Amino acid sequence: MQNPLKxxxxxxxxxxxxxALWFMFLTFPIMVIKVNTITDTVEWRWINMFIVGAATFIxxxxxxxxxxxxxxxxxxxxxPEKKAEKVTLRERLEExxxxxxxxxxxxxxxxxxxxxxxxxYQTSIMITALLYVVLALGLNIIVGLxxxxxxxxxxxxxxxxxxxxxxxYHFGLNFWxxxxxxxxxxxALGILIAIPVLRLRGDYLAxxxxxxxxxxxxxMENWNALSFGPxxxxxxxxxxxxxxxxxxxxSTNLTYYIILVFVVLxxxxxxxxxxxxxxxxxxxxxxxxxxxxxxxxDMGKTKLAAFALSTFWAGVAGVIxxxxxxxxxxxxxxxxxxxxVLCMVVLGGMGSIPGVITGALIITLLPEYLRAFSExxxxxxxxxxxxxxxxxxxxxxxxxxxxxxxxxxxxxxxKGVK
Amino acid sequence: xxxxxxxxxxxxxxxxxxxxxxxDLHINEKEIVALIGPNxxxxxxxxxxxxxVTxxxxxxxxxxxxxxxxxxxxxxxxxxxxxxKGLARTFQNIRLFQNMTVLENVMIGRHTRMKAGVGGxxxxxxxxxxxxxxxxxxxxxVLKKLNLEQFVNELAKNLPYGAQRRLEIARAMATExxxxxxxxxxxxxxxxxTHDLDETIVRIRDTEGITILLIEHDMSLVMSLSERIYVVDxxxxxxxxVPEDIKKNPxxxxxxxxxxxxx
Numbered sequence: 001m002q003n004p005l006k007x008x009x010x011x012x013x014x015x016x017x018x019x020a021l022w023f024m025f026l027t028f029p030i031m032v033i034k035v036n037t038i039t040d041t042v043e044w045r046w047i048n049m050f051i052v053g054a055a056t057f058i059x060x061x062x063x064x065x066x067x068x069x070x071x072x073x074x075x076x077x078x079x080p081e082k083k084a085e086k087v088t089l090r091e092r093l094e095e096x097x098x099x100x101x102x103x104x105x106x107x108x109x110x111x112x113x114x115x116x117x118x119x120x121y122q123t124s125i126m127i128t129a130l131l132y133v134v135l136a137l138g139l140n141i142i143v144g145l146x147x148x149x150x151x152x153x154x155x156x157x158x159x160x161x162x163x164x165x166x167x168x169y170h171f172g173l174n175f176w177x178x179x180x181x182x183x184x185x186x187x188a189l190g191i192l193i194a195i196p197v198l199r200l201r202g203d204y205l206a207x208x209x210x211x212x213x214x215x216x217x218x219x220m221e222n223w224n225a226l227s228f229g230p231x232x233x234x235x236x237x238x239x240x241x242x243x244x245x246x247x248x249x250x251s252t253n254l255t256y257y258i259i260l261v262f263v264v265l266x267x268x269x270x271x272x273x274x275x276x277x278x279x280x281x282x283x284x285x286x287x288x289x290x291x292x293x294x295x296x297x298d299m300g301k302t303k304l305a306a307f308a309l310s311t312f313w314a315g316v317a318g319v320i321x322x323x324x325x326x327x328x329x330x331x332x333x334x335x336x337x338x339x340x341v342l343c344m345v346v347l348g349g350m351g352s353i354p355g356v357i358t359g360a361l362i363i364t365l366l367p368e369y370l371r372a373f374s375e376x377x378x379x380x381x382x383x384x385x386x387x388x389x390x391x392x393x394x395x396x397x398x399x400x401x402x403x404x405x406x407x408x409x410x411x412x413x414x415k416g417v418k
Numbered sequence: 419x420x421x422x423x424x425x426x427x428x429x430x431x432x433x434x435x436x437x438x439x440x441x442d443l444h445i446n447e448k449e450i451v452a453l454i455g456p457n458x459x460x461x462x463x464x465x466x467x468x469x470x471v472t473x474x475x476x477x478x479x480x481x482x483x484x485x486x487x488x489x490x491x492x493x494x495x496x497x498x499x500x501x502x503k504g505l506a507r508t509f510q511n512i513r514l515f516q517n518m519t520v521l522e523n524v525m526i527g528r529h530t531r532m533k534a535g536v537g538g539x540x541x542x543x544x545x546x547x548x549x550x551x552x553x554x555x556x557x558x559x560v561l562k563k564l565n566l567e568q569f570v571n572e573l574a575k576n577l578p579y580g581a582q583r584r585l586e587i588a589r590a591m592a593t594e595x596x597x598x599x600x601x602x603x604x605x606x607x608x609x610x611x612t613h614d615l616d617e618t619i620v621r622i623r624d625t626e627g628i629t630i631l632l633i634e635h636d637m638s639l640v641m642s643l644s645e646r647i648y649v650v651d652x653x654x655x656x657x658x659x660v661p662e663d664i665k666k667n668p669x670x671x672x673x674x675x676x677x678x679x680x681x
Contacts, residue, residue: 272540273536276546277538277539287515287516291513291514292515295526298496401522402522
C-alpha cells in the first residue's frame with residue numbers, strides 16, 4: 001500500500017481548508033463569543049476559533065484517508081482472486097474450532113471468577129452489562145434474525161420487572177417463582193402485541209411498537225393503584241437461595257451468577273434456534289417476506305414465534321433487574337432504553353451472537369469506565385455510532401451463515417463451522 | 419382425468435382497473451404451457467392470484483393434485499398453504515434470500531415438508547437431527563439437478579445471474595410441487611443460457627413429472643418449449659392453442675407480436 005500522505009493533492013488541501021473555514025464559521029457563536037453575565041461584557045476567545053480550524057483541517061484529511069482505504073477494500077473484495085489471498089483472522093479461526101472452543105471456555109472461566117477477583121462495585125456494573133447482553137440477544141431474534149424493526153422492546157423488560165415487584169408486594173411471591181412468571185407474562189404481552197401488527201413491516205412496525213412503549217410507560221406512571229405511579233415500588237427483595245439471609249455482597253454475587261447462567265442459556269438457545277428450521281424461516285422473513293411465503297413459510301406463525309421467544313428473555317432480565325436494584329419506577333423503562341438496546345444490536349452486528357454481545361458490553365461498560373469524561377459521554381457515543389455506520393455498517397462482528405461440507409457426489413458428512 | 423389446474427372466469431380488480439378479466443385456463447398433467455402477452459397485460463397478476471399473493475376479486479382456481487386427484491378450490495388461501503398443496507413459483511424479478519447460502523435457500527423450500535418446532539430446535543432430539551440431515555441431503559440433490567452444487571456455500575447474492583435464476587427454480591422444486599409456475603425464467607439471459615434453460619425445463623418435466631406453466635417474452639423459447647399457449651392482452655384472454663395456431667392468429671399478431679417481431 002502506498003504511503004497515504006502521498007495521495008494528498010492540492011485539491012484535497014483546498015477542500016480541507018474550506019471545510020475548516022465552514023466549521024470555524026459554524027462554531028463561532030458557541031466557541032468564540034462568551035457573554036460574561038456578571039460583568040456584562042463579551043469575551044472574544046479567538047484562540048478557540050484557531051483550534052477548531054486546525055482540528056477540522058487535520059480531521060478531514062484523516063477522514064479522507066480512511067474513506068479511501070475503505071473503498072480500496074471494497075474494490076478488492078469485488079475481485080475474487082484478491083479476496084482469496086487475503087485471509088482474515090476470522091477465517092483462520094474458523095478453521096480451528098478448537099481455539100474458538102478453548103477461548104470461549106477461558107472467557108467463561110474468567111466470567112465465573114470475576115466477582116472473586118474484583119470488588120462488589122465492579123460486579124454490580126457487570127450485572128448491569130450482562131442484563132443488557134440478555135436484552136440485546138433477545139432483541140437480536142426479532143431485529144437481527146427476523147428483520148422486524150421493534151422500538152419498544154424495553155416494555156417487556158418492564159413487564160418482567162413489574163411482575164416481580166407487584167406480585168411480591170401483594171402476594172409475597174419470591175424471586176425464583178417470579179423469574180419464569182416474568183418471562184411468561186412478557187411473552188404473553190409480546191404475542192398480544194404481535195397479533196395486530198402481523199401485517200406491518202419496517203417503519204410502520206417501528207412506529208407502532210414505539211407507541212406501545214410509550215403507552216406502557218404512561219400507564220405505569222398513572223395507574224397508581226397498580227404500579228404506585230412515578231414513585232415506583234421499593235423494597236423488592238434481592239434474590240436469595242435456600243431461604244438464607246444474605247448480606248449485600250453475597251446477594252450481589254448471587255445475582256451475578258444468576259444473570260451469568262441466563263446469559264449462557266440465552267446464547268445456547270439462540271444459537272440452536274438460528275440454525276434450525278425456525279431460524280432459517282426468520283432469516284427468510286428478513287430477506288424477503290413475499291418470497292418466503294411463496295416458498296411455504298407461514299409468516300404469521302414465524303413472526304409470532306420471533307416475538308414470543310424474543311420477549312421472554314426481556315421478561316426474565318426484567319425480574320433479575322428488579323431483584324438487583326430493589327426499586328423500580330417507570331423512569332427505568334423509557335424509549336431511550338429501547339433505542340440503546342437497538343444500538344447494541346446494530347453496532348455489534350445484526351444477527352451475530354458474538355457481535356451483539358460485544359455491542360452490549362461496549363455500550364454499557366464504556367460509559368462506566370469513561371466517567372472521567374462523563375460530560376462528553378453522549379458526544380463520544382454519538383461519534384462512535386457515526387464512525388461505525390460509515391466504516392463498518394454491517395457491525396463489529398458481522399453475522400456469517402452456516403457452511404456445510406459435502407463429499408463429492410454424496411450429500412452426506414455434514415460439518416458445521418460457525 | 420381432470421386438469422390439474424383449472425381456472426374459471428378469474429377476475430382481479432385494482433380499484434377501477436381490471437387487471438385480469440374473466441380468464442379461463444386449464445392445464446393437464448405433465449404439460450408445458452406458456453402464458454404470453456404484452457407488458458402490462460396482467461400475466462404476473464394472474465400468477466399472483468393463483469399462488470395466493472393477491473386474492474382474486476372473482477372466479478375459481480381449482481386444483482387437482484395428481485397424487486390424490488381430489489379437486490379443491492384454492493382462491494383466497496394464503497401463499498404458504500397453496501405451496502403446501504403443491505404449487506410453486508419463481509419471480510420475475512429474482513427474489514432469492516440474498517444473504518443466505520445457496521443450500522439454505524433450497525432448504526427454505528423444504529420448510530413446508532418439515533415438522534420441527536421450537537422444542538425440537540432447542541433440544542435437538544434425534545428426530546429433529548435426522549430431519550435436518552435429510553433436508554440437507556435432499557436440498558443438495560436438488561442443487562445437483564440444476565448444476566448448482568459448486569455454489570453450495572456461496573451467498574445467493576454472489577451468484578452469476580443465470581445461476582440465480584436456476585437457484586430460484588431449484589428452490590421452487592424443493593417444495594415438491596406438481597405444478598411449477600415460472601415467471602419470465604429467461605429474462606436477462608444470453609442465448610446460450612436460454613438454450614440451457616430450455617433443456618432444463620424439459621428435463622424437469624420428463625424426469626420429475628412436474629407440470630409447468632410459464633410466462634415468457636422470449637418467443638423462440640416459448641415456441642420451442644410449450645405445447646399450448648395462452649395469450650392475454652389488457653387482462654383478457656385473446657387466444658389459446660398450439661404454437662402453430664398462435665403464430666398465425668391475426669389477433670395475436672396485432673396485439674402482441676406486432677410488426678417488429680419476426681413471427
